[in-house]
Amino acid sequence: MARKTKAEAAATREALLDAAEEVFLEKGVARTSLEQIARHAGMTRGAVYWHFKNKADLFQAMLNRVRMPFQELVEEIGDPSLADAPLEAIRLACVSGFARLERPRYRRVHAILIHHCEVFGDIDPLAMQNEMAEESCGALRDYLQSAARLGQLREDLAPEVAAKLLQSMLGGLFHDWLRNHEQLSILEQGNLLVETQLGLFRRQA
Structure with a gap:
């Protein structure tokens, strides 16, 4: 057989x-086998093991x-x-993230992680969610600390507290959207909420 390019x-x-993505969303991660994924893709299980451990x-x-x-x-x-x-x-970064989340693939995979995945073998969805949340909160804290140094953040608001407030709002919005994505535009609602939240954080002239 010729070697693949x-x-x-x-x-x-x-x-x-x-x-x-399709099988996990339908059956859940724990109840899906690599054999089922291979069949769904029209391939053999060997093809799966060639690419994934x-x-x-x-x-x-x-x-x-x-x-x-x-x-x-x-x-x-x-x-x-x-x-x-x-x-x-x-x-602007939040707006970019919201726009991506409205793409079907992004919504499907996050729905799998949040609603269709149990702790199974080496897969720990809670640990994965915590890692993503910590990365996001850490980055927000860095930017808010920069805003404080530049005199753009309210003097009575610590950057660490502001980061937690914003992260909590984004997390709530994300979960509301996953539950009700057909009625809620995360891009439209997210833009409004983030702009409002940052307006409350901003030092007034």
């Missing part, structure tokens, strides 16, 4: 991840396709002037 191997890997490795790869590190969201905006406007950087 890198492009063909990459396409196979993506097809397996696509299949995993086990189900936990496949699950992590699926999650990585929708990871949104906060700093990356800021960097993708590509505006160097945001270094002097950390509150605006937060707002």
Whole structure:
């Protein structure tokens, strides 16, 4: 059999991840086997093991396709002037994140992580959620500390408290949206809430 090209191997890997998303969403992670994922993709189980060590490795790869590190969201905006406007950087990064979450893949994978995944083998969904939340809160804290140094944050509001407030609001919005995504636009509602929250944080002239 001819050896696959890198492009063909990459396409196979993506097809397996696509299949995993669909089967995990339907059956739940614990009740899904690698054999079922392979069949759903029209492949053999050997194809799965060629690309992934086990189900936990496949699950992590699926999650990585929708990871949104906060700093990356800021960097993708590509505006160097945001270094002097950390509150605006937060707002724009949140808007970018909301826009991504409205894409079907992002919603599916986060729904799997939150609602269709139990602790199973090396898969610990709570630990994964905590890691993502800690990364986000840490980045928010850094930007809010910068805003305080620049005199843009209310003097009576500690950056650490502001970061927790914003993180809690974003978490609540995220869970409300996952439960009711057909009626709630996370982009529209998120824009309003983040802008309002940052307005309350901002030092008035």
